[in-house]
Amino acid sequence: MAVLASASLMQMAHSVEIEPPKTQLTDKYGVNLANGQVSHSMDIVSIGGAEGLSDSILVYGNEFNFIGYRGFNHKYFALAKDIQLVPSASGNFSPHNIMRVYGPGGSADFAYYSNGVMQNNGDFTTPYTYAPLGDERNILEVVGNNLEWTQADGTILRFDRGPVTPKKAMSGGSLISIEYPNGFMIKITSLGMSVNTNTGFQLKQQFQGDNVFCSANPAVRTSDASSWSIRNPKEVVGINAAIEYCSPTTNCTLSPSNNWPKATFDWPHCMPDIMFRSNNQAGVTNAQGVTTTYKFTRYDLAYDEWGGVKLPYTPGTQFSPRLTGISAPNNAATNILTYGYKNVFVLSDDPNYALYTGGGVDYRLQTAGVVTGASRGATGNAYQFNRPYMGGPDSENVGGQGAGVWYARVLGMVQGAVGTIDYVDTDDGRIFFEHTPRNLPTSRINRPAAQNEGYGYTRGNLSSISYTGYYIAAEYPTSCTTTTRKTCNQATRMRDANGNWTDYTYHPQSGQIATITAPANKHLVRAQTRFEYTPLSAHYYDTNGAWITGSAIWMKAAEKYCINSNASSGVCPGGDEVVTNFEYTTNNLLLKGKTVTVPEGTVHRTCYQYDKYGNQIGVTTPNANLGSCP
8 A cells, every 4th residue: 555655745645536637728839729828837946845935937928918017927926816707709698707816726716796696796895705616615705804715625825905995805916825734834925026934945036127228219118117127036046044034025135155046037128118119038047057038029919810900900009029939948049939829809799899890890809819820849730719610609729639739619608607618639538528617527538548537526526537337436525614624625535446445534633644544455454554743843034034933834743554453543453563753854844854663663764864955965774773863
């Protein structure tokens, strides 16, 4: 039986879930077949290993004009934001607004309710609640000045809405903290300017002014005048706060001898205006010193996909910078990915638009377009997005086979979820989805050299996968309460393809697994592994330079199992218990050592050494016969 011997603080010891279906909608060229947008991300810097922090960037490929002109979206820049769902082409329902919350791992949508009735928008202050439109395991609540998004595993993301009262239901805010069920905390300051953990690690953005004036006609603002320089960092540094501290809101002068890992950014002068006036590029150098160059081309928004001017728009007046090339690392001359786009125009009956053609009005959907083609080296792919499906309100998106994902049919009229996926074709078969806002996969067929699969759910949790002649399954608690959010979406039992059940219990304070009881073997022994946890706190400098004790985190203290007997009330009646105990460093709570005690009393000790960056740099095996770990 596999035992969870070690887990990171963010990926805690949970039950081994049924393998979920793969529902990747982005192909190998980075094109999302669901919406025609480029999706490109890059890991840039990390500190502390699994118990620390890492930063990554998401590249805005198809509409550079994001909120506040942020060139890249950093991992911890996240918002709760009121957005409008656009109605389907068939007009089966009216536009309505929802609250969308974002986090490092994705997003969730919630409808506005007042007195138990769903509202078309959140422009009111009367008593209100939020109800999930997709995954019903998500919860959004008002707690003081914050919105709190509780995810399926009990992780809480908090968004600060500010002190002004009363607040409308549509009032959003910025992400300020993430609290994991075991007590691991991430604090986000000033939209990601500083990110700190209660294990003593920090990601710090450092900024650099840019007052260089670009002469142009008309004149272009400097980057400082546009506030670009205070929104887009020059570098992101990973720091161990048990060694050195840094203020969260100002640039820090850090000791060169520590040589903290950092990523750097190279933008042209006079951002963001210069991107709308000429083709340009930006460079990102990660902590390993590898530079990737992103090339942007400005697209004139007056032209349709055939090169004709779309009235009433005027050429040369409005532009959208779009990502058209990603260079090979450290080689700006060689593209490893290229993209082409077209502007998107739709036919509308809205009289607010001036040009009538055939009883309708042509207007540009937005400054973003959709991808028409992509290439990587000598291979390429062409795309068709928003192609009408059999004359109805739905559409189909088509790419090239062999790209990983190459076809998606998109529904246009699902209440509360415009753009719901009907099915996608991938290199691993066709996946069908529910026609509901949560849009979960229901089956996968035509898998190469594999059987078809069907998926079942309990409260949004994957509870069965059926094949021809057999199935695997999981059982969950019947409901969730405020006191069981850390455990109620974890399986209590799991059935393998042979009909054998494995049982699980959980540590209620942290949501981590407490026991795993395997199926009976031929001797009718049900092997059981038991886990014990203890609250520990790291020591480190706070952002003011004071040496502090961080808030407690439930850390795994021991694993125990019986070799040949059935455990009873946590005891091995056969005297055959094996116990593994875990020790952690005072600073950063890194795994310092573990001891394995076998029934005859022999102790086997393993010790681990780390550098100041949290990287494991040495292991002392039990053969060293150490009495303790240094």
